Amino acid sequence: MIVRFTLNGRDVAIETTADRRVVDLLREDLGLTGAKECCGAGECGACTILVDGESRLSCLLLAAQLEGRDVLTAEGVAAGDRLHVVQQAFVDCGAVQCGFCSPGMVLATLDLLRRNPSPTREEARSALSGNLCRCGNYQKIVDAAVEAARRLNGGAG
């Protein structure tokens, strides 16, 4: 079948099978490797993407479920060379170690800030608790989420 959706602001029509996993569609067919597969079973959050603004696990989604949707992957978050506020906060706060969780963390943070523009640390922790970071960098990731919220709410960067 042909699946049509918006991907990082651009219209896409791609020939695929209805049951192709979205993580494979993105990584293998579309060359977007920002979504990482670390468990393939909904346990780690590394494959997080945003579908109509809400965070979804691309390892559990099938291609047909994207029909007509608006999809954002880590590659589409920055505006050209300019990092998104959330990404810049991750860089500034030292929220990246090996970085394999980072694309998913950034997207989960975007989803969090959309729902809750001024999260407390505890709220950020619980919103990000579906995303594993084996480097154990949670404290700085939470710093980044809170800092991004502050900057988005008009605080100086």
Place this chain on the structure above:
Amino acid sequence: MSQSDWRSNRPPAGGVQEIGRVAPRADAAAKVTGAERYAADYYPENYVWAGVKRAGVPHARIMGVDTASARALPGVVAVLTHKDIGGKNRLGIFEKDQPILADGVVRHCGDAVALAVAETKEALTAALAAIRVDCEPLAAVFAPEEALAAGAPIVHEGRGGGNLLLESEICFGKAREALAGCRHAVELTVELGWQEHAFLETQTGVAWQEADGSLTIVASTQTPFRDRLELAEALGLTLDRIRVTAPYLGGGFGGKDGVTVQGFLALAALHSGGRPVKIWYSREESILAGTKRHPATVTYRLGCDADGVFQALDCRLVFDTGAYASLGTEVFALALEHAGGPYRIANVAVHGKIVYTNNPVAGAFRGFGVPQAAAGIEQAVDELARVAGFDPLAMRRKNAVGCGDTTPTGVVIGRPAGLAECLAQVERHPLWRERQTWREGAPPFKRRGVGVAAVYHGMGFGPAVADYANAKLELTAEGRITVCAGVADMGQGNATTCLQIVSHALGQPYGDMELVLPDTARTLPSASSSASRTTFTYGNALIGAAGVLRERILARGALLLSFQLLAPVNAAEVDLLPGRIYHAPSGRSVPLKVIAGFMDAAERTATYSYTCPVNRQAIPTGGNLRLHGYPHRIFSYAVKLARVEVDTLTGEARVCDFLSCVEAGRVLNPQLYEQQLHGGAAQGLGYALFEDFAVSGGEIATGDLATYILPTALDVPDMETVSVAVSEDEGPFGMKGVGEVVIDGVLPAVANAVAEAAGVRVTKGTLTAEKILAALRAGGREATR
């Protein structure tokens, strides 16, 4: 794929990054945008998938492998067995005991028996399912005591020594007699389970044959240069026929210290009809086949006099290496060296064995044996303090080693040591000072405890194996600096530190430099990213190379200026500034690009070789450990404090506060340093409380992330970190390694806190709610308010 420029990474723009300041990580921007290409992210043109048929049984003789039906399936490119391997088919460091593909015997469930190559993942799955392995089961052993019993099944038939991989003893004074004479003494046995690395990027890579038939392997590896050596021997190839590159790793922690998928990749690429091959383990395969932290049983007897001065230690450590040695003997040696903790104890008997079984393979894991040793000694110290009526922190202070002291295992500390300062800092810290108020503030049905642990960690490979690095810097024709990083960055940020060091040494802005990640074709042979030695060794080599390059640039610049000024110019009068040189007497500058044009390519490349000094102390005991790393010369030190709240109804433990006070020399980049402190503590908390790895009959029961529980953002508290920066003058800018001392001692700090809260100590494996509840019950504290 263009082969010329795909290894380059350019850091973000910025000024000169001085040592000691927070410098943004060079890799952060590319990682948060999804642009960074990890080994997992390579999908070469026209690639095929490779995958492994696993044994599924813990011990068996292979009677035959039928590959015909798999071969006949559509989309299958090749099905390979050990018969297709041209070399020795053996991997390993000291004990070369691990085949790439099993040849005759299966020794654990995850053993690789055959390799399939196919057009698609679906065809690969079908091919693997169609391979038939005819096995005759053999009796198996799953515990060290069983494995050492007379008549036990032998894991490596024909090996001298049977299942005993190594046994050793380090003895000083008269431990047993002295113990008998001690005013206070305790005995404690602690059992420790496996720990899974669970790096988010599972073992992966791609490989292809170049036009001349040589192999290029892009792998998620901590050891590109050693991999090349191992592969050449195992596959019967010469070194010049193999190129290994290591992009940034999505985590390593020791689990990629050595060959994981590289042997399969090389073999598959040699039989794929010239097409590139890709392999990427599923999480389940990663857990099944990957190495883990060694399970161990440690028994401690520790005694002190009436003043709380340690008099005697008698301990016994038994490690299970599983089916293969991997880095087991080195892990074991480090555990034994650190068995007595960072204290002065005159009468010591440390005895240890490391044993083969048919369990999953254990190997290197951040901490490298020290977490197991620390779990023993640090709980024994707490028990002794309790029995003898001393404050546990004061008792540690009383016995702590300092520069000039001798460790329990006979190592004379000849370098600066900040343990006493760490202990003093913790003693002054509110988390310790106000502990009584905090304990008393426990809400209903909760009990609170505060625990500490003191640790040290030897850096580098020890006296026998050269701990070397060869740095390379280039001044490009365009006048920019290229930094060739020969040591893999598995996430700890050493590539950034390399740039920071060169930025500082050459005064060139961070953003103007180019970074080349480890590549056996472009960077020079350097030892692994491991052993808390990565930045220490490579940094020293880089400082040397920067000195060479600076001198050449200034000499050539002075020559150019003398032509321009028609007067002799002394290089000492010329300064190296960002992008140019500057001659103060004449006020003239020359851009680096112009100077680069005045040098030939060989001159523009500076290299420098550095080998770590080692401890040459002749120690009369533990001789067979020397080859495996004993003794060390430089140690980092730390004290951990955990405040734990235990639920008396459920047994659940929550770490409310955590403090890491670390002395690892001077800090080059406070942000990276803190990342290490946080990350090591988080992994240590996982080891202590969450990661209950279960194996029975050689089969893993926690084979995925639904059953093997990793700590999440909700489980790891905000932590306090204190750095005690004592300069280690042999290190680059006074630094020492910090990557491992951060995980050591987390488990006993938590266990000591839980013991205080529960009244009874949990000494078997992970401190799960179930076990803590049983302890509460045993102590009569279950469901108490």
